[in-house]
Amino acid sequence: MNNQNFDIHIIGGGVIGLTTAVTLQARGVKVVLLEADEICKGTSIGNAGHLATEQVFPVADASMLRHIPAMLLDPTGPLRLDWRYLPRLMPWAFQLLLNMRAEPFDRIHKSILNLNSSSLAAWQDFATQFHLKQWVHTSGSLLTIEQPTKLSILTDYGKRLNEVGVPNHPLTKDEISEYEPALKNDNLDALYFSKTGHFTNLQGIYSSLVDSFRELGGHIIEHCRVFEAVPGEEGIHLKTEQGDMVAKNIVLSAGAYSKALARQLTGIKVPLDTERGYHLMIPKEGKRLNMSVSSLDRHFIMTPMEKGLRLAGTVEYAGLDAPPNMQRAHKLLQHAQPMLKEPLDTEGSVPWMGFRPTTVDSLPVIDRIGRVFLNFGHHHLGLTQSVVSARMIAEYYFDEPHTIDPTAYKVSRFKKAS
Numbered sequence: 280m281n282n283q284n285f286d287i288h289i290i291g292g293g294v295i296g297l298t299t300a301v302t303l304q305a306r307g308v309k310v311v312l313l314e315a316d317e318i319c320k321g322t323s324i325g326n327a328g329h330l331a332t333e334q335v336f337p338v339a340d341a342s343m344l345r346h347i348p349a350m351l352l353d354p355t356g357p358l359r360l361d362w363r364y365l366p367r368l369m370p371w372a373f374q375l376l377l378n379m380r381a382e383p384f385d386r387i388h389k390s391i392l393n394l395n396s397s398s399l400a401a402w403q404d405f406a407t408q409f410h411l412k413q414w415v416h417t418s419g420s421l422l423t424i425e426q427p428t429k430l431s432i433l434t435d436y437g438k439r440l441n442e443v444g445v446p447n448h449p450l451t452k453d454e455i456s457e458y459e460p461a462l463k464n465d466n467l468d469a470l471y472f473s474k475t476g477h478f479t480n481l482q483g484i485y486s487s488l489v490d491s492f493r494e495l496g497g498h499i500i501e502h503c504r505v506f507e508a509v510p511g512e513e514g515i516h517l518k519t520e521q522g523d524m525v526a527k528n529i530v531l532s533a534g535a536y537s538k539a540l541a542r543q544l545t546g547i548k549v550p551l552d553t554e555r556g557y558h559l560m561i562p563k564e565g566k567r568l569n570m571s572v573s574s575l576d577r578h579f580i581m582t583p584m585e586k587g588l589r590l591a592g593t594v595e596y597a598g599l600d601a602p603p604n605m606q607r608a609h610k611l612l613q614h615a616q617p618m619l620k621e622p623l624d625t626e627g628s629v630p631w632m633g634f635r636p637t638t639v640d641s642l643p644v645i646d647r648i649g650r651v652f653l654n655f656g657h658h659h660l661g662l663t664q665s666v667v668s669a670r671m672i673a674e675y676y677f678d679e680p681h682t683i684d685p686t687a688y689k690v691s692r693f694k695k696a697s
Contacts, residue, residue, distance in 0.1 A: 285311045285498070287652075287676070288517065288526035290505050290540065291533035294323040294485070294665045295654055299530055301409065301488050302669040303676065304497040312497065313519065315504035315536070319485035322534060322633035323661065325558055327591035328582040329420065329571040330476035331663045332399050333445050335392040337641035338554070338658055341379045357578030359607065361597035368596050371552045374639035387640050390687035392443060394643075394664045397683060399474050401666040409491050414484050414585075417476035420571040421450075421458060423469045423618070430468050433575060437470045447472045461567050463620045477571040478662070480585045505533075508540050515544070515650055530652040530672060535599060535634035537655040541644070544651045547693050549644060551656055553634040555595040557608040560631065563624040564588035577614040588623070590615050603632035635659055643668060645688040647675040653690055 287303065289296045292314030300312045312318070347358065360368075378387060399417060406415040424433045437447050447470045455464040458471065478484060489499065500521060507518040508529065517524040531537055531544065535553045542548050568583040579592030590611040595604070608630030616623060637658035638644065645668055646653045654672050657664050667683065674681050 285309045285527070287311075287528040287530060288313060288515070288524070289530040289532055290508070290517075291315075291531065291537070291655070292318040292499070292501070293321055293532065293534050294319060294662055295534065295657065295668060296530070296532035297323075297485060297488055297492070298405070298665040299532060299654055299669040299672050300497055301492045301495070302666075302673050304492055304495045305408070306673060306677070308676065310492075310497045312492070312499045313503045313505060313517075314499065314501045315520075315533075317501050318489055318499060319481075322556075322635065323485070324481055325556070325591075325631040325633040326481070326662050327558065327571070327580045328478045328481060328584055328589055328662070329573075329580055330399065330402060330415075330417065330478065331660060332395045332475050333420070333422075333440060333447065333472045334660060334663075335388060335395050335440070335443065335445060337378060337384060337387045337391070338637060339375055339379060339641075340384060357593050359593070359595040359597075359604075361595070361601055364596060364598045364601065367598065368552060371550050371639055374550055378640050383640070386687070387642060388443075390642055391660070392445075393683050393687070394667050395660070396444065397667050398663050399476065401670065402476075405666045409488060411484050411487060414478055414480045415476065416479060416570070417474075418570055419471055419473045420475040420477065420573065421455075421469045421471055422447075422573045422575055423462070423467050424575045425466050425618070426576055427466075429575065433468060433470060436575075445472070446474055458570070459568055459572060461619055461621070462572065463618060467618070475571070477582050477584075479583070483585070505540065508543050510544060510650065526650075528650045528652065528676075530654055532654045534655055534661070535636040537636065537644075537653075541653065541655070541690070545648055545653070545690055546695050547690050548695075549656070549690065549693055550639040551636055552596070553599060554637050554658065555597055555603070556591065556633055556635050556659075557593050557595070557603075557605070557611070558589050558591035558631045559608045559611045560587045560589050560629045561623055561625055562587040562627045562629070567619070567623070572618075574614065574618065577618075579611055579614050581615055581618075599634060605630040605632065608632065635661070640692070643688055644690050645671050645685060646690045647672075648690070652676065
């Protein structure tokens with residue numbers, strides 16, 4: 280294979296890399312997609328499956344600080360820290376704390392909102408273009424609480440989101456039953472978000488996109504980890520598992536593994552770490568719910584899919600190398616069962632863990648520096664923002680006017696490595 284026959288090499292075959300690849304290939308760009316393992320077999324296959332356009336605030340805010348000690352001490356809680364990883368985490372965590380201040384928090388929120396407000400329509404168009412509509416459901420989602428003392432928190436949150444253009448409204452007990460008859464609603468309050476959705480078969484979506492990409496002339500090389508990427512006069516020199524390559528242009532979309540390559544390509548040390556997330560897939564319960572249901576009390580989400588009910592959530596800081604603690608996945612059952620009228624049939628349940636790539640300002644890096652395009656760091660919102668991000672990369676590639684102001688997502692917001 281002559282690598283010079285391709286216009287662009289994309290490093291990373293998760294949902295960000297794949298949507299970028301098929302978007303560019305459909306517009307006549309000759310693309311080769313390099314994936315360290317298999318296409319979309321990493322974090323992309325294990326996400327919550329929620330089209331989370333309503334999640335428009337940074338991953339951490341000041342109101343959380345007083346709850347962190349209790350979260351860390353609760354074995355079933357939403358947050359876990361591997362204390363052995365703390366020294367490596369501290370510089371990142373300190374910058375995350377600084378971004379909780381009012382000015383950066385508001386600026387970051389508006390930049391997330393800019394991406395998310397376009398994401399639903401972008402996914403609907405994308406699903407139509409690439410024949411994915413059967414798996415992309417845009418019928419909304421619920422956010423619930425069970426503690427009456429938190430009703431004012433839920434109400435205020437809904438008002439705040441309505442004010443910034445994220446439509447939602449509270450449901451009565453009877454309305455909750457109409458939307459989700461399976462929920463135990465005697466002690467439940469909820470907000471309904473109309474401009475959200477969920478994905479019922481992630482593997483079906485990814486397999487279909489791979490087929491479309493190949494039919495359009497795209498090329499995929501799996502089991503091709505990129506160890507080094509160095510810009511040169513002739514192009515970008517790549518050292519990979521399958522030998523050396525020279526790329527005319529590249530897109531870096533390697534998710535949690537983007538940090539080292541971004542530094543080689545740009546000279547900037549992007550402050551990125553990983554939030555390890557877990558899910559439990561319950562194969563016999565795919566028809567229990569109609570839409571994604573999140574819990575404000577319990578900090579987790581339930582999403583109905585063709586292959587089962589997915590319980591997802593929790594944040595664990597332990598880096599890329601520590602083994603998974605699958606008990607965290609199984610403990611999600613302790614949150615789900617009290618919310619449902621009937622016991623879940625957990626036979627054949629499968630736990631999973633993956634890495635959410637998170638920058639200190641909760642914003643992805645979407646940028647172009649010469650031959651280098653950057654598209655990574657979407658934390659919990661990779662699936663939600665993937666199509667919008669892909670379009671932004673296409674606008675950079677074709678030197679088109681940007682439909683979304685790209686300033687907030689530029690890599691230059693971070694400092695050069697010393």
